[in-house]
Amino acid sequence: MSPLNVPASGALLSVQKLTKFFGSFAACNEIDLDIAPGEIHALLGENGAGKSTLVKMLFGVLEPTDGQILWEGRPATIMSPGEARKLGIGMVFQHFSLFEALTVAENIALSLDDSIPIGKIAEEARALSQAYGLPLDPHAHVADLSVGERQRIEIVRALLQNPKLIILDEPTSVLTPQEADRLFETLFKLRAEGRSVLYISHRLEEVQRICDRATVLRHGRVTGACDPKQETPASLARMMVGSEVAAVTHPERNDKGEVQLAVSNLSVSARTPFAMPLRDVSLTVCSGEILAIAGVAGNGQSELFDALSGEYPVSSAEAIIIRKKPVGTQGITARRLLGAGFVPEERHGHAAVSAMKLSDNLVLARSQSDRKAFLGILGIIRQGAVKSAARRISEVMDVRKSGDDPSAGSLSGGNLQKFIVGRELDRQPAVLVVNQPTWGVDAGAASRIRQALVDLAKAGSAVVVISQDLDEIFEVATDIAVISEGRLSRPYPADELTREKIGLLMGGLHEGKHAAEAAHAH
Amino acid sequence: MRIELEKRPQVSKLYAFVSPLLALVLTLIAGAIMFAMLGKGPVEALDAFFVEPLLEVWSLHELAIKAAPLILIGVGLAVCYRSNNWNIGAEGQFTIGAITGSYIPIIFYDWHSPLVLPLMLILGALGGALFAAIPALLKAHFNTNEILTSLMLVYIAQLYLDWLIRGAWRDPKGFNFPVSRDFAQEAIVPAIWEESGRAHWGFIFAIVAAVLVWFMMRFTLKGFEVVVLGQSERAGRFAGFSSKRMIWFSFLFSGALAGLAGICEVSGSIGHLQPAISPGYGFTAIIVAFLGRLNPLGIIASGLVLALTYLGGEAAQLSIGVSDKVTRVFQGLILFFVLSCDTLIYYKIRIVWSRVRGGAA
Numbered sequence: 069m070s071p072l073n074v075p076a077s078g079a080l081l082s083v084q085k086l087t088k089f090f091g092s093f094a095a096c097n098e099i100d101l102d103i104a105p106g107e108i109h110a111l112l113g114e115n116g117a118g119k120s121t122l123v124k125m126l127f128g129v130l131e132p133t134d135g136q137i138l139w140e141g142r143p144a145t146i147m148s149p150g151e152a153r154k155l156g157i158g159m160v161f162q163h164f165s166l167f168e169a170l171t172v173a174e175n176i177a178l179s180l181d182d183s184i185p186i187g188k189i190a191e192e193a194r195a196l197s198q199a200y201g202l203p204l205d206p207h208a209h210v211a212d213l214s215v216g217e218r219q220r221i222e223i224v225r226a227l228l229q230n231p232k233l234i235i236l237d238e239p240t241s242v243l244t245p246q247e248a249d250r251l252f253e254t255l256f257k258l259r260a261e262g263r264s265v266l267y268i269s270h271r272l273e274e275v276q277r278i279c280d281r282a283t284v285l286r287h288g289r290v291t292g293a294c295d296p297k298q299e300t301p302a303s304l305a306r307m308m309v310g311s312e313v314a315a316v317t318h319p320e321r322n323d324k325g326e327v328q329l330a331v332s333n334l335s336v337s338a339r340t341p342f343a344m345p346l347r348d349v350s351l352t353v354c355s356g357e358i359l360a361i362a363g364v365a366g367n368g369q370s371e372l373f374d375a376l377s378g379e380y381p382v383s384s385a386e387a388i389i390i391r392k393k394p395v396g397t398q399g400i401t402a403r404r405l406l407g408a409g410f411v412p413e414e415r416h417g418h419a420a421v422s423a424m425k426l427s428d429n430l431v432l433a434r435s436q437s438d439r440k441a442f443l444g445i446l447g448i449i450r451q452g453a454v455k456s457a458a459r460r461i462s463e464v465m466d467v468r469k470s471g472d473d474p475s476a477g478s479l480s481g482g483n484l485q486k487f488i489v490g491r492e493l494d495r496q497p498a499v500l501v502v503n504q505p506t507w508g509v510d511a512g513a514a515s516r517i518r519q520a521l522v523d524l525a526k527a528g529s530a531v532v533v534i535s536q537d538l539d540e541i542f543e544v545a546t547d548i549a550v551i552s553e554g555r556l557s558r559p560y561p562a563d564e565l566t567r568e569k570i571g572l573l574m575g576g577l578h579e580g581k582h583a584a585e586a587a588h589a590h
Numbered sequence: 591m592r593i594e595l596e597k598r599p600q601v602s603k604l605y606a607f608v609s610p611l612l613a614l615v616l617t618l619i620a621g622a623i624m625f626a627m628l629g630k631g632p633v634e635a636l637d638a639f640f641v642e643p644l645l646e647v648w649s650l651h652e653l654a655i656k657a658a659p660l661i662l663i664g665v666g667l668a669v670c671y672r673s674n675n676w677n678i679g680a681e682g683q684f685t686i687g688a689i690t691g692s693y694i695p696i697i698f699y700d701w702h703s704p705l706v707l708p709l710m711l712i713l714g715a716l717g718g719a720l721f722a723a724i725p726a727l728l729k730a731h732f733n734t735n736e737i738l739t740s741l742m743l744v745y746i747a748q749l750y751l752d753w754l755i756r757g758a759w760r761d762p763k764g765f766n767f768p769v770s771r772d773f774a775q776e777a778i779v780p781a782i783w784e785e786s787g788r789a790h791w792g793f794i795f796a797i798v799a800a801v802l803v804w805f806m807m808r809f810t811l812k813g814f815e816v817v818v819l820g821q822s823e824r825a826g827r828f829a830g831f832s833s834k835r836m837i838w839f840s841f842l843f844s845g846a847l848a849g850l851a852g853i854c855e856v857s858g859s860i861g862h863l864q865p866a867i868s869p870g871y872g873f874t875a876i877i878v879a880f881l882g883r884l885n886p887l888g889i890i891a892s893g894l895v896l897a898l899t900y901l902g903g904e905a906a907q908l909s910i911g912v913s914d915k916v917t918r919v920f921q922g923l924i925l926f927f928v929l930s931c932d933t934l935i936y937y938k939i940r941i942v943w944s945r946v947r948g949g950a951a
Contacts, residue, residue: 090599379827401830410828417822424821432818432829435811447811478600 078141080105080264081126081157081233086135088121095121097288098135103233108255108265110275110296113285114308114482114510119268122285123235126266127159128152158226162237164218166210168342173206176225189228197224200254211342215365216247223254234258235266240274241507244364245538245571252278270308270511272301273539284308305511325355328530329376329408329499330389334396336375336382344368346375349556351549353499353530358521359559360545361534362570368554369534370413373503376532377410378403390499404437409497411489413504413534415481419488422477426469426487427451427458429476433491457494465490466516482513489517493524500524503534518544538567550574595937605934610881610888612934613927614895620923630910638909639902639916649901651787655859656900659684659851659868661796661893663875665803666844668884672807674820675840679725679740680848681872682747683718687849688856689751690717692863695777696759696770706776710853718849719842721747726841730834736841744872752865759863770863779858792854797890799847804886816840848872869900869917877925896921 079102088096096118103109113119124130126137128146137144139155146152149159166175173190180189190206197204202220210218219239226234236255240248255265255278269275275282276296284292284307292307329352336346346368353359363369374380376388378400385394390406400410410433412418420429431442431454441453455473462469465486469479476484485506492500505521506514521544525531534551535541541548547559550573557573621639622632643649663680670677691714694706724743728734752768761771779790807813819826819836826833856867878896882888903917933939 093599377828399830400828404830412828414824418824418828421818421821421825424818428814431811431814432825435814436830443811448809449811449814 079103079138080140082138082141083122083126084136084138086122086125086137087133088118088125088130089133094288096125096132099285099288099290101283101290103264103266104281105232105264106259106262107280108259108267108278110279110282111266111268111285112270112272112275112282112304112308114270114512117285117308117510118288119285120237121288123159123237123266123268126152127157127235153229153231156230156232157235158229158231158233159235160219160222160226160237160239162239162241164222166218166221168211169209171207171209172204172213172221175210175221176206176228179225180228192228193224196227200224200227200257201250202254215242216244219243219251231263233264233266235268237268238270239267240269240271242365242536244574245567247364248274271539272296272304275304276301308511324357325528327352327354328391329353329501329532331376332387332389334375334382334384334387336371336380338371339380344371344554346371347554349551349554351532351556351559353532355498355528355530356525357546358525358531358533358544359547359549360541360562361532361549361551361556362538362541362574363534363536363551364574365536367551367574369503369536369551371554372551372556373410373412373501373534376501377412401436404434407498409433409492409495409500411492411500411502411505413507415484415488416477420476420484423475425473425475426462426467426479427454427473429487430454430458430461430491434495437495461487461490461494464494465520480510482509485509486513486516489520493520496527497524497529499530499532501532501534504536505533506535506537506540514540538570541570591941591943594940594942595933596940598936598938602935605931606883609931609934610883610892610928613881613924613931616927616931617920617923620927621920624916624919625912628912630912635906635910635912639906639920640898642909643898643901643905648787651789653894653897653901654782654789654793656897657893658790658792658796658858659855659871660875660878660896661890662792662799662851662854663844663848663872664878664882664889664893665796665800665886666847667875667879668882668886668889669803669807669816670840670844671879672820672884673816673836673840674823675729675837676737677722677725677740677841677844678737678876679722679743679872680844680875681868681870682740682744683721683845683848684852684855684868684872685744685747685751686721687714687718687845687852688863688867689747689754689852690714690720690849691853692759692770692773692856695773695857696863699771699774702774702776704776706774707779707857710777710857711850714853715846715850718852719846721849722841722845723838726838729841730837736837751863751867755863755865761862768865772862773857777857778861779854788859790854790858792851792858795850795854796893800886800890807886848875874900874921877921877928881924881928896924899924 081103083099083101085098085100086096087094087098099122111119121130125132126146128148128151137146144155146155173186173193176193177186177189193204193206197220202223204217204220204224219242239251243251258265267279279296282294282296283290286308296304331349331351334346334349338345344367349372351359361369375382378395378398381399382388382396385396387396389395390403390408393406395403395406416422421432431449435442442450444450458473467483467487467490469483479487489505502521505517509517518540521531521533533544542562545562548562548565548570549559550557550570552574618636622636625632625635643653663684667677667680691710693713694701694710721743725736725740728739729736755770756768759770761769779792782789782791782794807816815831815836818829819831819833823833851871856863860867874896878889878892881892881895899917899920903914906912906916907914
């Protein structure tokens with residue numbers, strides 16, 4: 069690595085009154101931001117606050133409408149990611165752009181000059197990954213790697229360009245606590261070398277822990293610039309959301325009711341080459357209980373959801389029992405008619421059809437369970453009844469939308485998610501299975517959704533929450549189980565588990581292998 | 591200078607309406623240029639092509655005759671395409687429908703009963719549906735690409751018809767010409783208004799089918815299911831809809847309508863079977879479906895427009911002496927311009943002359 073040639077004083081990157089309009093909508097409105105050499109700078113904000121737009125302008129993906137960018141004190145126009153890289157800006161995106169069928173080195177080669185031989189790239193990548201504590205085998209196929217390892221590829225790919233500024237977009241959203249710690253060490257190492265990091269996140273705790281300064285965005289404007297270590301999570305959240313975030317009142321442990329959902333020895337083979345098979349999964353959830361299933365993405369969560377929801381029925385009817393009825397072989401409609409509700413992870417194209425109106429998206433999930441109310445003769449949809457139900461849900465869940473019945477795609481992630489969760493709550497399901505209830509959702513909406521889940525359980529329903537977000541799990545769960553490589557640990561009462569313990573379980577250390585650690589060995 | 595496509599935040603309702611009209615105008619301009627290059631006066635040529643056929647009553651009847659199969663098939667295809675199933679083989683289903691529907695008047699030519707015509711129509715629809723069941727089966731169970739299978743089956747159907755007419759079904763009293771026996775009177779779809787022209791009830795069927803399908807798509811759960819599965823199979827599965835069943839439904843439904851169109855055409859406007867029974871209705875109906883925005887009521891209008899290109903082609907052949915292939919050229923131009931104008935619905939076009947930078951840069 070050559071020594072970094074940065075002016076002794078002044079900012080590495082300075083953004084002045086940067087503005088981006090989409091039509092008449094200002095995604096970024098006169099944003100000022102300074103990044104000093106050798107600092108980890110946080111960019112905080114809810115979804116839709118303009119973080120991604122700002123970063124895309126810095127990386128040459130979008131062209132600013134107005135304002136200017138100063139790089140090392142000189143005005144710069146960044147027209148393409150290539151130019152950004154040449155200036156010394158590297159970027160690690162939230163959604164990786166990797167080809168699963170290729171090796172690590174091949175993936176890296178794709179983003180570099182054609183002229184560099186692949187052997188040299190592999191060598192450099194290995195050297196870099198060791199230097200920064202990001203162990204990586206350049207000849208491994210991406211398909212075989214965990215999400216954390218894939219992220220390392222992206223980071224190494226950015227480091228190969230010897231950047232002065234590295235932008236990381238929500239890097240820890242897919243990592244275990246241990247993996248995140250390792251990432252932080254890498255970031256500290258980068259900082260020690262005088263490189264700067266722009267760290268985008270909405271996880272307050274993380275930002276307080278590792279960042280030197282923070283810039284907070286809301287509705288496309290800067291609402292605060294601070295030293296996060298001087299702030300409290302509540303004060304940071306206030307800058308992000310604009311008002312106090314309601315704390316979720318933790319459920320009291322009451323006596324367990326009847327078993328509502330029982331899964332026993334469920335095994336499902338992988339449907340696609342990249343899916344995770346489920347291995348011998350068992351769980352029971354009673355009335356009043358919220359069972360959280362923790363785990364790193366890609367360990368069988370979506371497969372488990374598909375099996376529980378009946379979107380892909382399993383071969384044995386007895387493997388899944390909803391309210392005493394074996395339903396393993398039946399589809400989602402039969403399970404809904406028994407009183408179960410489901411909220412999938414992906415909002416667009418799974419839980420909702422983006423181009424359709426909210427009222428249509430209500431019919432999507434409830435055409436059969438509310439047949440009497442929503443359908444007339446010949447299967448004619450009663451628009452009036454559907455619309456008023458959609459309005460009721462929007463009111464109860466505080467869904468903010470433009471117009472009475474806009475398309476699902478026009479809502480922000482958080483508001484659409486509130487609607488999707490509200491759509492199920494509205495019929496008071498006896499069993500609710502939710503996959504990643506607040507993924508990519510802003511703090512205000514997330515707290516609203518979590519509170520709704522807690523209230524539902526309090527009212528006597530059984531709730532399963534599949535989540536990667538440990539904060540969320542500790543906020544809502546009465547019991548916690550961990551999924552890893554398609555295997556589910558036994559459930560632990562929430563108050564007996566620590567983050568560290570969950571982290572170990574996430575890494576696949578089950579009681580058998582790690583009896584000494586387990587608080588409750590057999 | 592460069593041209594930029596900027597995604598609109600919301601689909602433009604204005605352009606959704608204007609785009610087909612703009613496409614028609616561009617088609618006419620391109621057509622005028624083509625006629626000029628052929629050495630014909632563009633104005634007279636376009637007049638002969640698009641205006642004259644509309645000036646006489648008998649000609650309007652011919653328009654209805656040509657529009658009937660286009661609308662019937664187009665409406666069925668719209669359901670298919672909305673559900674993301676790509677039936678390209680309506681021409682084949684049309685042909686098989688014509689064959690199965692003709693079974694009674696050709697084989698049981700001695701049977702005279704008012705039941706003959708209804709039975710023919712039912713058999714025609716059944717034949718079309720069964721023929722469409724082949725690509726449906728292949729897609730639903732073997733994940734075969736339905737575009738290829740349905741398209742290739744067209745040629746099988748056409749050659750089968752040819753073989754029948756030159757063999758088993760040839761008219762024994764037909765001097766060895768490859769035509770079937772003429773249909774008896776009760777096997778003919780009656781004319782709507784006999785005194786003024788040839789248009790038959792096939793056109794009425796087409797309008798009724800379009801209105802019914804419009805109602806289904808607009809108001810019922812079935813129509814909702816079609817659209818949901820077409821937009822996102824995953825969301826459809828979440829709703830409890832089965833994409834496999836939708837493959838069957840959409841193919842059988844569009845096949846049945848194409849088959850019905852086939853037997854109506856043979857019985858109503860030809861009167862017997864012959865090797866060539868369609869100037870490509872099944873393919874043109876694809877253009878009809880898209881020009882009509884996959885909306886059954888729009889398809890009535892676009893069916894009439896495309897019928898006019900057939901009629902205009904015939905007229906232009908006579909009056910100004912250009913090849914009837916001009917019809918195909920116009921149909922191609924329309925589809926081309928419709929698809930390109932649709933870009934305007936989703937995107938704004940900006941011409942950027944130079945880099946514009948605010949601030950002190």
